[in-house]
Amino acid sequence: QTNLKGTVTEQSTSLPIPAVNVLIKGTNAGTATDFDGEYQIEVNNGDVLQFSFIGYKSQEIIYSGQAVLDVVLEEDTSQLSEIVLIGYGSTTKKDATGSVESVTSEDFTRGNIVTPENLLSGRVAGVSINTSGSPGSGSEIRIRGGSSINASNNPLIIIDGLPIDNNGVNGSNGILATINPNDIESFSVLKDASSTAIYGSRASNGVIIIVTKKGKATFSATYDTQYSFGELTDRIGVFSGDEFRQLIASQPINGSTLNESLLGSASTDWQDEIFRNTVSSLHNVSMQGSLFKAIPARFSFGTTNQEGALITSEFERRNLGVALNPTLLDNHLKINLNANLAFEDNRFGDTGQIGAALGYDPTHPVYDPSSPFGGFYQHRNGSLLSNGTTNPVASLLQRENYGDANRSYGNLNFDYKFHFLPELRAVVNIGYDETESKSIDYTSTLVATNDPVKGNSSLGFQKRTNKSLDGYLNYTDEFGNIRTELMTGYSYQKFTNNGGNTGNQRDSASFPSTFADPDVVLIGFFGRANFTLQDKYLLTLTYRRDGTSRFSETNRWGNFPAAAFAWNMSDEDFLKDNNTISNLKLRVGYGITGQQDISGNNDIFLNRYRGGDQNSQYQFDNQVIESLIASEINPDLKWEETSTIEFGIDYGLFNDRISGSLNFFQKNSTDLLFTASVADGTNFSNSIIQNIGELQIQGIEFSANTDVVKNEDLDINFNFNATFLNREIKKLALGQDVRTGGIAGGTGNNIQLLREGEAPNSFSVFKQLYDTSGNPIEGAYADLNGDNIINDDDRYLKENPNADVILGFQSNINYKNLDLSFNLRANIGNYAYNNANSSRAQYERILDNSVLANLPTSVLNTTFQRTSDVIISDIYLEDASFLKLDNITLGYTFNNVSKSLKSIRLWGGVQNVFTITNYSGLDPEVFGGIDNLIYPRPRTILTGANFKF
Amino acid sequence: CTDDLNITPNDDQTTLSEELFLNESAYEQVLAGIYANLALTGTDGAGSSNLKNIDAGTSQFGRVLLYVQTLSADEMIWSYENDPGTREIQRNLWTAQNPLLLGMFSRAHLSIALANNFLRETTDAKLDARNVSTATRSEISAYRAEARLMRAMAYYYMMDIFGKANFVTEDDALNSQPPVYDRAQLFSFIETELKAIDTDLIASRQNQYGRADKSVAYMILAKMYLNAEVYINENRYTDCVSYCEKIIGDGYTLATNYLHNFMADNNTNSATNEIIFPIVSDGLTTQNYGPTTVMINGSVGSIEVNGTEVGVSPGGWGGALRVRKQLANLFGSAFANDDRNTIISSGRSIEITDISDRDSGYILQKYSNATSTGTFGIDQTFVDTDFPLFRLADVYLMYAEAHLRGGGGSLSTAVGYVNALRTRANNSNTITSSDLTLDFILDERARELHWEAHRRQDLIRYGKFTGGNYNWVWKGNGSNGISLPAHFKVYPIPTASIAANPNLTQNPGY
Incomplete structure (x- = not known):
């Protein structure tokens, strides 16, 4: 030796x-x-x-x-991309039996990425991400459309082993907005039940596992900087000052005479006054290397500053991250620690002023030196404010609404390979997540009001915590031809939330208040077995038993099994040498997952009373007595269950130059956690959350990754994905319809309906009648039930807000040092109800209490007079299918610039390049299908540089 | 450790029932909760609601009662017809989908549920088990009677408005599908129940303000007997007269000033001698979008901008409420100086050809957030004014009507009551026996009791609500009024309520 x-x-x-x-x-x-x-x-x-x-x-x-x-x-970059994270472990792409998609940093969507979920926009079949235009705002993330109606449709998000809570705090833009996208290494999206069932109770809407960047032994450093310049490209058409004076002179309202003396001589475009061009910046520094020559470590610091298109609104975030990844005990113990601090500073602009700007009389100026209201023009009679909308510019500038959220989160992971039995590993994760926020809402005392209390000055605070502990044992061995992996574990998680508000400190009638949500505790026991025969036949069995504090003792435990089988067909002799088919795997999986997320009803199974707050007391003999009212109760509440069956094909052609998947699935949710009527008089509300109804989702997903050209100098690849979704309500309580989808224009109007046999949230509208020349007849609707009365019974269902088809197309092109990438996204078959027009584009809206108000010019098309006569008309329901070029980016990389500077990449791009749609509103991409003046998404020009050391 | 799954509420406003009753003051507070259900919609401010699928204000008990009894008839117009349900109520186009009807049905049934809950929590067995002190137990017998009274009152309104109700008592389980009582069954239950609790109820005018006493039970009985021909096709006018006499005999007197009944201090001024049962409102402690807040803010004129006079913001709600021509016409020249005539007509036309034109039609200044001493309520939106659900003037007019319909009593007493009201209103045009006719009483009831949630019931009793023998503007959606079908004498059962109880069926015609 x-x-x-x-x-x-x-x-x-x-x-x-x-x-x-x-x-x-x-x-x-x-x-x-x-x-x-x-x-x-x-x-x-x-x-x-x-x-x-x-x-x-x-x-x-x-x-x-x-x-x-x-x-x-x-x-080995190829090997990295082959590893796919699944719950409590990992597998390789080849051995995966479920529908799992991995997106690593080199595949991330590029462009104006402020929050991490946008790295996934348009990348993964079945995943849709809808982000609002307000700075730092969160997104609505849906995997396969969501499997609930009233319970949460948000996927479970896990960061480095820590399942996070989707709920944000006051003063914050939401939990994802505190994460620096630059710290993210990869996403793993778990879609089918066989892969998600290991997360049992929270898995029905899919799981997104986020992995952050780890420390490395070798030194490297990066610096990224980005500046962006945003501009709104579109406005809702309203009358200009001159047009408005003409309109008033024409006296367009039947039966009312407009007072022309209310008009001014200015011409103000109030939308121009409340919106602005924005400048935003982003800086990130990261360093990787060995700490004390022993501990692979990574430090990162990031700062983001984003101006909102609405004046005064702004988002600022600073992130500090540390990852330590030492290996001890002869490689038997791996420790992964990541700890993060995020400081989020927001100033919120009141989005209600977007509507005020649309409607504000354009014949008056923004400023008026003689005004007692801080020098802003206001409709007034001497020093007394007239009854009506107030100056939106003043409302924005005179209000300071700040939110500061500080978040610390992290996870400590021990992965120990037993010395005496290296086939056995023990893994323990300890996670902690705490967000504290303060919010300040302060308005000038010169704010436009006749109230003796001038404006508002209040402070709020809130604290959310999330503590998690889980551990599992993993045993891997080979028995002859069969490779076996067994895993079993336990998880515990607890969430708390509390806070308060001072109330308006200028108002003696206002009181401070506090709240404390019931704790949510989730406990699970789980296990998984993988058997692989001859590398060709793969079987995965998983089982989870979950307990939740949200249900009574008799109902709180649920069992969630799943099984999947996969066949690596291309490894069979008859395909092994095939030149065309390089990879072919067939998968079939079935599993049951659960749902218990009923925020706001965490203790509804308990027999409770609630006392009135300071404004909600009763009086006996003119003495205040705190009245106690029994709270609604449902001791029988139990798990909502979703069973999913899926058939999938993973394919690779021409030595994997073309690869992808085709999935067919059907999800059936039963015992839906659904807020439905109870017999009046039998509970302490008329409607409580119950296990009622069934929802079915059928879908097809297709993806194709294509290396069109791949050689030394030129690399062109495409990624295309398509999702077809069909959601249908199979059953509701006693078969009855449920109205939903509240709209603006009056109090409590609904435009959507839940009905058996229909898609959830289908629009329920009147069928508009038109005259012979094709113009709509105001208030005239088809008498669909033929009873000669037009009433609610004549409303019919038409379309729904969800797209039938969602398409994504990305391409990356590299030629020598030049790189070009773009993202196209399309939704087909989604409808939107134009609430901006339906609640505003009628002539009577010119009368705004005692003042005049502007209207959308679309009123010229309909010449409608009265909102209440037309607001439910199907004329406002529009096809909102669209094609968007989300982003296009061009970059050039200079390599080996100096001894220490390895490379510099300079790049520029455009976000929100164009939208092709027939929808008449500002943006066809609307949360929930009701378009009531969304925060507009600006077009942004981006420029940036990445330095690698 | 799986014990952590056993959670308890963390919020200091919420208490588990097993802990709550350790403190004996809880019984009074839970009783207050039953009363509060008439004033409040939820526990967390005027915008909160313990009912769902409905706007908070749209389920405030007094307000929806006002809408179904007054807005549906000839006295009142609501300008903002895109507030759901209002258009269909005031133009008599309602369907089972109407949110205001859901508010009415569900809110009244919540009173029933809360009363049943109180009765379950105060059985002798429970009180024994909790070792409740003798002092508290002696109060609880009156509390229990009041809970039963509030439950009977809820059933009374359901009988009148919908003609049926889910029949739930303290013996029924939570979330059950209860039997349904029709008018005759409800009539019999309420009558028996109100008589049964008579001994336990606190004597008239002896209970704390805001709580109900014997005369509240008498009032409900008197009203049932007056309308018994409508409800059960029986003549019970004699019973009506005798219960009116009981109330009058218990020492109520008219407020010194008619308008005291409708002012911010009607809980302390001379109206306390007249008001038999109020729905409490307070700008600070009992904020709600109830009938007085709605009527005081809503009746500020779009032209007059006269909110300051009644203690709310100058523009109020911009002219939300106005009066129909038929009410205005009841105040002819003989009523020019009658205190009950608070109509403002200057610069306005009497006609309302376009409901959304808030400058047309007369407005009214009956309710006010000002006090009898010239100060104002604490808040400029939420008023201090209590809603007088039952008051003595109504008893006087019921007595007179029941007398004319053959219920006994004396004609001179009846005439005296009517003239007492006129004299109190500083109207010197008193009447004589020959003036006292049924039609006169219907008109006089409108002059005295308009906008107090009685009108629909009165018109139905007079056979003038449905059919075409009396039309008012916008009745049946005709600008001059058209006939209504007979089935409109009761409202349809809300769709959502039928959905949850298969025993509940829709009223005929809907």
Whole structure:
């Protein structure tokens, strides 16, 4: 035997790598490199030495008597992308049996990315992400459309092993807005039940596993900077000052005379006054390397500043992140710590002023030096404010609404491989997430009001915590032809939420208030078994038993099993040598997942009373008595269950130049957690959350990744994905319809309906009648039930807000040092109800209490007089299908700029390039299908640079 | 550890029932909760509601009662017809989908549920088990009678408005599908129940303000007997007269000033001698979008901008409420100086040809957030004015009517009551026995009791609500009024309520 020494270094940097596994093949003899990348091992001539390290290509070297053997390891990018994270473990793409899609940093969507979920926009079949235009705002994320009606439709999001809560705090833009997208390494999207069932109770809407960047042994650093310039490209058409004076002179309202003396002589475009061009910036610094030459570490610092298109609105965030990834005990214990701090500073602009700006009389100026209201023009009679809308510019500038949210979150992960039994691993995760926020809402005392209390000054605070502990054992072994992996574990998670508000401190009648939500505790026991026969036949069985504090003792436990089978057909002899088909896998899976997220009803199974707050007391003998009222109760509440059956094909053609998946699935949700009527008088409300109804979702997903050209100089790839979704309500309580979809224009109007046999939230409207020349007749609707009375019974269902087809198309083109990428997205068959027009574009709306108000010019098309006569008309329901070029980016990379500066990439791009749609409103992409003046999404020109050291 | 799954509420406004009753003051507070259901819609401010699928204000008990009894008839117009349900109520186009009807049905049934809950929590067995003190137990017998009274009152309104109700008592389980009582069954239940609790109820005018006493039960009985021909096709006018006499005999007197009944301090001024049962409102402690807040803000004129006079913001709600021509016409020249005539007509036409034109039609200034001493309520939106659900003037007019319909009593007493009201209103045009006719009483009821949630019931009793023998503007959606079908004498059962109880069927005609 010889004592062999050597150093293992990294190819690109020539720096030593600690903790590399060095093993004599076919034995248990081995060691690992130390902090300096050095190793020593006793070897014999002819031994095969294996050098392996995660993320690098392994090397095998036959020992032939050298005294020193230095080894250089090369980073293995292909191997990384092959690893797919699943719940409580990982697998490879080849061994995956479920519908799991992995998106790593090189595939991320580019462009104006402020919150991390946008890295996924348009990338994954079945996943839709809808982000509002307000700065730093959160998104509505849906995987396969969501499987609930009243319960949550949000997917479960897990960051480095910590399941996070989707609920934000006051003063924050939501939980994802506190995460720096630059810290993210990869996403794993779990879609079908066989892969999600390991998360049992929270898995019905899919799971997104987010992995942040880890420390590395070798030193590298990056600096990214980005500036963006946003501009709104469209406005809702309203009358200009001159047009408005003409309109008033024409006296367009039947039966009312407009007072022309209310008109002014100015011409103000109030939308121009409340919107602005924006400048935003983003800076990120990250450093990776070995700390004390022992601990692979990563530090990152990021700052983002985003101006909102609505004046005064602004989002600012600072992030600090640390990842430490040491390996101890001869490589048997891996520790992964990540800790993050996020400081989010918001100033919110009141989006209600968008509507005020549309309607504000354009014949008056913004400022009026003689005004007692801070020098802003206001409709007034001497010093008394007239009854009507107030100046939207004043309303925005005179209000300071700040929210500061500070979040700290992190996860400590131990992964121990038993010394006496290396096939067995124990993994423990400890996670913590806490967000505290303060909000300030302050208005000037010169604000336009006749109230003796001038404006508002209030402070709010809120604190949410999320504590998580889970652990599992994993055993892997081979028995003959069968590779076996067994896993079993336990998880505990607890959420708390409380806060308060001072009330208006200028108002003696206002009181401070506090709230404290019931805690939510979730406990689970889970296990999984994988069997792989001859690398071709794969079977996965999972089981989870979950308990929730949201249901009574008798109902709180639920069982969630799943099974999946996959066949690597391309490994069979008859396909092995096929030149066309390089990969073909058939998958079939079935599983049951649960849903218990009924925010706001966390203790509804308990027998409770609620006392009135300070404004909601009763009086006996003119003495205040705190009245106590029994709260609604449902002790029988239990799990909503979703069963999913899925059939999938993963394919690769021409040596995987074209690859992708085709999935067919059907999800059936039963015992829906649904707020429905109870017999009046039998509970303490007329409607409570119950287990009622069934929902079915059928879908097809298709994806294709294509390397069109791939050679040294030129690389062109496409990613195309398509999703077809059909959601249908199968059953509702006693078969009865449920009205939903509240709209503006009057109090409590609804435009949508839930009905058996129909898509959820289908629009319920009157059928507009038209005259012979095709003009709509005001208030005239088809008498659909033929009873000669037009009433609610004549409303019919037409379309729904969900797209039938969602398409995504991305391309990355690299030519030498030049790179170009773009994202196209389309939705087909989604309808939107134009509430901006339906509640405003009628002539009577010119009368705004005692003042005049502007209207959308679309009133000229209908010449409608009265909102109440037309608001439910199907004339306002429009096809909102669209094609959007979300983003186009062009970059150039300078390599090896200097000894320390490895590369610089300069890039520029445009976000929100164009939208092709027939929809008449500002933007066809509307949450829930009701378009009541969304915060507009600006077109943004971006420029940036990335430096790598 | 799976014990952590056993949670308890963290919020200091919420208490588990097992802890609540450890404190004996809870019984009074839970009783207050039953009363509060008439004033409040929820526990967390005027915008909160413990009912769902409905706007908070649209389910405030007094307000929806005002809408179904007054807005549906010849006295009142609501300008903002895109507020759901209002258009269909005031043009008599309602369907089972109407949200205001859901508000009425569900809110009244919540009173029933809360009363049943109180009765379940105060059985002898429970009080024994909790070792409740003798002092508290002696109060609880009156509390229990009041809970039963509030439940009977809810059934009374359901009988009148919908002609049926889910019949739920303290013996029924939560979330059950209860039997349904029709008018005759409800009539019999309410009558028996109100008589049964008579001994336990606190004597008239002896209970705390805001709580109900014997005369509230008498009032409901008197009203049932007056309308018994409508409800059960029986002549019970004698019973009506005798219950009116009981109330009058218990010492109520008219407020010194008619308008005291409708002012911010009607809980302390001379109206306390007249008001038999109020729905409490307070600008600070009992904020609600109830009938007085709605009527005081709503009746501020779009032209007059006269909110300051009645203690709300100058523009109020911009002319939301106006009066129909038929009410205005009842105040002819003989009533020019009658205190009950608060109509403002200057610069306005009497006609309302376009309901959304808030400058047309007369307005009214009956209710006010000003006090009898010239100060104002604490808040400019939420008024201090209590809604006088039952008051003595109504009893006087019921007595007179029941007398004319053959219920006994004395004609001179009846005439005296009518003249007492006129004299109190500073109207010197008193009447003589020959003036006292049924038609006169109907008109006089409108002059005295307009906008107090009585009109629909009165018109139905007189056979003038449905059919075409009396039409008012916008009745049946005709600008001059058209006939209504007979089935409109009761409202349709709300769709959502039928959906949850298969025993509940739709009223004929709907």
